Amino acid sequence: MIYQDNIAEVRKTITEEMVSVLEYKFTFSEEISITIKGLLFVVFALLITSFLLKLFRRFVTRKLPDNDKQKFVTVFGYMRWIVFLVIFLIAMHTSGVNVTAIFAASAALLIGVGLALQTLFQDIISGIFILVDQSVHVGDIIELEGKVGRVLDIRLRTTRAVTVDNKVLVIPNHLYLTNILYNWTENGTETRESVEVGVAYGSDIDLVKKLLLEIAIAQPNVLKSPAPIVLFTDFAASSLNFKVAFTLNNSFEVRFTQSTIRFEIDKAFRAHGISIPFPQRDVHLIKQ
Secondary structure, rough: OHHHHHHHHHHHHHHHHHHHHOEHHHHHHOOOEEEHHHHHHHHHHHHHHHHHHHHHHHHHHHHHHHHHHHHHHHHHHHHHHHHHHHHHHHHHOOOOOOOHHHHHOOOOHHHHHHHHHHHHHHEEEEEEEEHHHHOOOOOEEEEEOEEEEEEEEEOOOOEEEOOOOOOOEEEEEEEEHHOOOEEOOOOOOEEEEEEEEEOOOOOOOHHHHHHHHHHHHHOOOEOOOOOOOEEEEEOOOOOOEEEEEEEEEEEEHHHHHHHHHHHHHHHHHHHOOOOOOOOOOOOOOOOO
């Protein structure tokens, strides 16, 4: 009997010690404090939230195509932090922490952080728009601020694209909202390109047209359908201007095809006596 009383007394003492430990309070100021029991409750709430979010992600993405699944996971990865923040604040409030006092104490800090992260939030919002409206896809060839690249990866904050020189462009997504974006492959992989050239007045324009068409058609990268065409674009001050237009299936390497065509034009014009003029001015000096 005495042994059982001692055990009961020990259990009571241990229980009181555990309650005392759980009720130990960390005080940060007169208005902000939290107990160990409150901290454990917050940690438990975050763990449960993490488990439920994983189940939700698996449930939503189980039947999605791989492309849509990747987009959803990217957006979900940022949205879950918002959920964690909301649950954290609710758990802190439930644990008896004066959340209002925390915000009041850190108001100046939060304003500074908000201003510093303003561009980051713009990038994230722009990234969500890009992923949702699908204005840009992986593999598209885009031109932004004079830079051309093939899109490798679209993230919430940045878009990565590789240039024809095999250099990687890291583009902040907010630039899509503040600049004009050219998507070269929005309507398909075929694009219409051109090379312009001027010839001297008095040149045989029929011969010029014939040579330009032959040169364009001879290029292996130029599609036969639609066929290349030659346009007589202008009577300029020093030249007759022409444009040879052609279609490519790989516009990412357009500058190499244009360079080859210009080499061939110069060679053909020299062989047929067609001159490419340069601006000239007559200067008359009047003696007084």
